[in-house]
Amino acid sequence: MFRELLAIHSFLRRDLKTVRRLANDARDGLSPQTILDEIRNLETTSLLWRLKFGCMHYCRFVHTHHTIEDVAVFPMVRKHDPSLNSVVDRLEEDHLKVHHITERIAAVADGVATDTSGVSRAQLIEALTELEEHLLAHLALEEESLGPLLSTWDHWPRE
Helix, strand or coil, X not given: CHHHHHHHHHHHHHXXXXXXXXXXXXXXXXXXXXXXXXXXXXHHHCHHHHHCCCCCHHHHHHHHHHHHHHHHHHHHHHHHXXXXXXXXXXXXXXXXXXXXXXXXXXXXXXXXXXXXCCHHHHHHHHHXXXXXHHHHHHXXXXXXXXXXXXXXXXXXXXX
16 A cells, blocks of 8 residues: 555656746746646646646646545544544645645636736746645655555555
């Protein structure tokens, strides 16, 4: 189970490198059309982005992954190791925060092309940067905290 989690996290980290580069390029004055092209390119070339649907595939994938953890994984973690309850609480809070960040990205991205004031660009840069920082910290906490337990599961545990 832990190897599966690590595999998904490796895909997320790889795509977050692209998100970081895109935020830096946007900060450096990348044209609005190129920003949108880059986002669409990431949607179509990234394995994870192709697997999911929605206007911002990556954001939807992250949300779906977190929902599965919230509904299926975390209750089993709580049952099999109650000492991890406070960690699971924190991870669930992180999921909600990441969801809000990805919703901001989706809302702001399309406005960059028509916003001559630069406000949308600044908001997009801020949201992309926040997503990368928060999600990387979340992945590390999840792996460090849940890894020892999930490493003992070769199959889904019985209730």
